[in-house]
Amino acid sequence: MKLTSDQLRQFTADGFLFMPGLFHSDEIAALKARLPALLGQDGPETLRERGSDAVRSLIAPHLRDDIYRRLSQHPRLVEPARQILGGEVYPHQFKINAKEAQDGEIWHWHQDYRTWYEDDGMPEPEVITAAVFLDEVTEFNGPMMFIPGSHVDGRIDSDQGFERVPDYGRLSADAIGSPYCKETLNAMIRDKGIVAPKGPAGSTIFFDGCTVHGSVPNMSPWDRAMVFSSLNRVENHIRKPTRPDFLALQDFTPLVSLSDDCLTAV
Ligand code: SIN
Ligand code: MN
Numbered sequence: 001m002k003l004t005s006d007q008l009r010q011f012t013a014d015g016f017l018f019m020p021g022l023f024h025s026d027e028i029a030a031l032k033a034r035l036p037a038l039l040g041q042d043g044p045e046t047l048r049e050r051g052s053d054a055v056r057s058l059i060a061p062h063l064r065d066d067i068y069r070r071l072s073q074h075p076r077l078v079e080p081a082r083q084i085l086g087g088e089v090y091p092h093q094f095k096i097n098a099k100e101a102q103d104g105e106i107w108h109w110h111q112d113y114r115t116w117y118e119d120d121g122m123p124e125p126e127v128i129t130a131a132v133f134l135d136e137v138t139e140f141n142g143p144m145m146f147i148p149g150s151h152v153d154g155r156i157d158s159d160q161g162f163e164r165v166p167d168y169g170r171l172s173a174d175a176i177g178s179p180y181c182k183e184t185l186n187a188m189i190r191d192k193g194i195v196a197p198k199g200p201a202g203s204t205i206f207f208d209g210c211t212v213h214g215s216v217p218n219m220s221p222w223d224r225a226m227v228f229s230s231l232n233r234v235e236n237h238i239r240k241p242t243r244p245d246f247l248a249l250q251d252f253t254p255l256v257s258l259s260d261d262c263l264t265a266v
Pocket of ligand 2: 111213
């Protein structure tokens, strides 16, 4: 699947591109069918919400589940990433955020690339993420929010007073908040605004590693599960990972994309 020049222009200008209904309902059904079993697993790859058993993130399910492996190689994700980044890509991180009804917690405003630069030694922000909706996303169940154009100046250093959280603590809801102070965020948001893409399950957001984003807690009775596939240019592979390798993947082999019907032709 090739992005049009208008779509590429929009990605470049905004730092994200929303594609409603990119995956069809039978493809999403195949992915969702595996969710209860995957979310029921315990182990270091299962991160929970603060003070509850609800799963916050399930890291690297593509390494132990065949349908998620196929999604990680899906041409509708891999080809736009190659096109945007201008080269071969490999998964730097692959995860499911469950954002469960009533239990799904906040994700503070952040840039992914700042973490990947500091914690994993990723040289350049030549990395994008595809977020695939496994549920319908509405204004009620904690949609992702983006500050359009916040990627243009690249990596933004954390503001003074932000303490580094060792290991993968910053992926948990106990992480101490945004690396940016209120004044920095307010100035950016007043200038550029906020966009929260919403749409049916199967919709997908491609976003730049430097686009500032976050989400509010899910106070609704509706889950908001999303798969996040972060694709890095092969030459931009990480140099100094300090985290477990399921969080900063270290197989830099270029992804081979599968056929377009790989999720349903089993
Ligand atoms: C993330 O930024 O990694 C997750 C955001 C979300 O799930 O809303
Ligand atoms: Mn993020």
